Structure formats: C-alpha cells, structure tokens
Amino acid sequence: MTIRVAQVSTGNAGRLTLRQLIADERFELVAVSTSTAEKVGRDAGDLAGVDTVTGITAVGSLDELIAARPECVVYCAMGDTRPVEATNDVRRLLEAGIDVVGSAPGTLQYPWGTMPEKVIAKVEAAAQAGGASVYITGVDPGFASDLVPLALASTCQRVEQVRCYELADYATYDGAEVMFDLMGFGKPLDETPLLFLPGVLAMAWGTAIRMLATGLGIEVDEIVEFWEAEPAPESYDIAAGRIEAGTIAALHFSISGLVDGHPAIVVEHVTRTRDDLRPDWARPAAGGGSYRVEIVGEPSYVVDVVPSSEHGDHNHAAIVAACGRIVNAIPDVRAAAPGIRTTLDLPLPTGRGTYAGPRGA
Numbered sequence: 001m002t003i004r005v006a007q008v009s010t011g012n013a014g015r016l017t018l019r020q021l022i023a024d025e026r027f028e029l030v031a032v033s034t035s036t037a038e039k040v041g042r043d044a045g046d047l048a049g050v051d052t053v054t055g056i057t058a059v060g061s062l063d064e065l066i067a068a069r070p071e072c073v074v075y076c077a078m079g080d081t082r083p084v085e086a087t088n089d090v091r092r093l094l095e096a097g098i099d100v101v102g103s104a105p106g107t108l109q110y111p112w113g114t115m116p117e118k119v120i121a122k123v124e125a126a127a128q129a130g131g132a133s134v135y136i137t138g139v140d141p142g143f144a145s146d147l148v149p150l151a152l153a154s155t156c157q158r159v160e161q162v163r164c165y166e167l168a169d170y171a172t173y174d175g176a177e178v179m180f181d182l183m184g185f186g187k188p189l190d191e192t193p194l195l196f197l198p199g200v201l202a203m204a205w206g207t208a209i210r211m212l213a214t215g216l217g218i219e220v221d222e223i224v225e226f227w228e229a230e231p232a233p234e235s236y237d238i239a240a241g242r243i244e245a246g247t248i249a250a251l252h253f254s255i256s257g258l259v260d261g262h263p264a265i266v267v268e269h270v271t272r273t274r275d276d277l278r279p280d281w282a283r284p285a286a287g288g289g290s291y292r293v294e295i296v297g298e299p300s301y302v303v304d305v306v307p308s309s310e311h312g313d314h315n316h317a318a319i320v321a322a323c324g325r326i327v328n329a330i331p332d333v334r335a336a337a338p339g340i341r342t343t344l345d346l347p348l349p350t351g352r353g354t355y356a357g358p359r360g361a
Contacts (some may be wrong), residue, residue: 079104
C-alpha cells in the first residue's frame with residue numbers, strides 16, 4: 001500500500017527528495033509547498049527537474065499542504081538560519097497527525113542536551129497530540145556521524161576514540177546562504193562567522209556527539225569547539241559567489257565531546273574552496289570529498305566513504321545521499337511510536353525498496 005506524502009521546500013535538498021517521491025512506487029505524492037512565489041503553481045515534476053507531469057502543483061502555505069491530508073511530510077526547508085520557524089512548522093505538522101522526516105531543524109536529530117527542555121517538551125506534546133513521529137537526519141550530522149561509526153564500533157572489543165570527518169572542496173556547492181551567511185566564506189578573517197559564534201558548533205553537531213555517546217553507553221561531560229580559517233591568496237569565483245583576496249577561503253573546525261577530559265568523540269571538518277589551500281590539513285580520500293570515520297581501539301579503523309553521482313560531483317552526491325536516507329526512512333517512521341525518533345530508535349536501514357536493476361535491462 002502506497003504512503004501519501006508531501007514535500008516542503010524544493011531547494012538543493014528538497015528538489016532531490018521530491019525526485020525520489022515522484023519516481024518511487026512506495027509513495028503517492030499529494031502536495032508540494034514552497035516559500036518562493038515564482039514556484040507556486042508549477043508542477044512538481046518541473047520543480048524536481050524530471051520529465052514527468054504529476055498534476056500536483058506547488059502551493060504557497062503549510063495550511064494548503066496540510067489540507068491535502070498527507071500521511072508523511074518530507075521537510076527540507078532551511079533550518080540553519082531559521083531554527084525557530086522550522087521547529088514550529090514541524091510542531092504544526094505533528095499536531096495535524098502527520099509524520100515528518102527531513103533535513104531540518106537539525107537539533108531534532110538528537111535534541112537531548114542540545115535543545116532547551118521546554119522546546120523538546122513542546123515538540124513531544126505535539127507529536128503525542130497528533131499521534132505522529134518526527135525523524136531528522138542528513139549526512140553530517142547524519143548517517144556519516146551516527147549510523148556508520150556505530151556500525152563499526154559494534155565490531156570492536158574496545159573503543160578509545162571515535163572521530164568523524166567531512167573533508168570536501170565546496171567550490172561547486174551553490175548554497176550561497178550556507179557558504180557566505182553561515183560559514184563566512186568571503187568574509188574578513190577578523191570577522192567571526194555565524195557558525196563559529198560561541199556555542200553554535202556545539203548546538204549544530206552536539207546532536208551527533210551525544211547520539212554517538214548514547215550509542216556507546218557513555219556520557220559526555222563537556223563539548224569543546226575549535227576553528228581556524230585560511231585566506232584566499234587571490235580573488236576568484238566559486239559556484240556560490242566571489243571570494244576576494246585575503247578573505248576566508250578555507251575552514252578547519254572541530255567539535256569534541258570530552259569524557260573525563262579525554263576527547264572521546266570528535267567531529268572534524270576541513271572545507272576548502274580551492275584544492276591547493278592548506279595542504280597540511282586533512283585531505284579527502286578521492287573525488288574532491290569524502291567522509292572518514294576513524295576509531296582508535298581494538299580493532300582500530302580508518303574508513304573513507306567517497307560519494308559520487310552520475311548527475312554531479314561529490315557535493316551533489318552528498319546531498320543525494322542525505323535525501324535518500326531521509327526518504328527511505330519514511331516507512332520506518334510511519335511504523336514508529338509517536339514522538340521524536342532518532343537513528344538509535346529506528347530499525348537498521350537496509351535499502352529495502354530501492355533496488356532497480358541495471359539500466360536498459
């Protein structure tokens with residue numbers, strides 16, 4: 001039996017989740033909403049960039065989407081710069097009895113210890129009132145910093161440290177709001193970007209740190225933040241805009257969960273906008289970007305996940321991976337008990353329903 005689904009937002013991630021919702025026989029698309037006036041009234045197939053006329057045209061409000069009576073909503077609206085609005089949207093959907101999967105708000109991936117208790121209580125109350133569940137995930141924070149390291153840790157006799165990396169060249173990533181407003185690329189070196197204001201890194205990746213800690217059966221005493229930036233040696237253009245000489249062109253940051261003063265769980269990012277910048281920082285295994293999991297223990301591991309796609313480079317492939325994780329979780333979230341659900345709650349994902357066989361066969 002197909003699941004009635006709706007899509008909120010059709011940006012970088014939403015366009016790709018929408019593409020799967022249209023093509024995947026497990027789902028029946030019943031609504032799409034957008035905050036962009038120019039997109040209202042356009043067919044979902046057009047917004048997804050596929051040669052399919054669905055007959056479902058985009059609406060401009062959450063009320064109109066709710067009126068279509070979806071069983072589950074894929075929520076991919078921007079949450080990094082509007083966490084309160086995104087959380088309120090999720091609460092409205094849950095109160096209406098609609099399950100939610102999505103990429104935002106990120107703090108709902110594992111809110112305990114990161115999100116204020118009163119906000120968690122409001123989300124839980126909405127979920128119980130509507131008998132609905134919410135599951136938020138992605139790549140990192142997401143499966144590269146929860147599912148993958150926990151799977152590896154399950155084979156160890158002893159774990160001393162888990163370290164998760166994102167190592168990527170963002171020159172081809174066209175999300176200007178994330179690149180410039182959040183991460184601070186193109187800003188003066190003496191200006192602190194929004195992402196690196198005290199406490200922001202801990203809030204953004206505290207979900208991953210605390211979920212891993214819970215999975216390992218330990219408790220993090222403190223989360224420590226670190227960041228450093230490298231200036232552009234000259235002016236040049238990237239997909240999101242222009243980087244002027246002397247402004248931020250590469251970033252290295254980490255979030256460490258300490259247990260008795262020891263960095264037991266570390267999430268570390270190296271983000272370049274040119275491959276030649278800071279060769280002394282960690283580099284991806286291949287293809288311009290990779291997700292690396294290192295475990296110090298018995299046995300120890302170094303595992304690199306290198307995403308690729310027939311439709312784009314490593315940046316595009318990473319978004320596709322996040323979108324696949326979100327959409328493929330829908331059946332499990334529909335079956336879950338009401339409330340905030342996490343990777344620790346859901347069954348082991350196996351890719352059920354995604355096999356398509358070789359093309360042209």
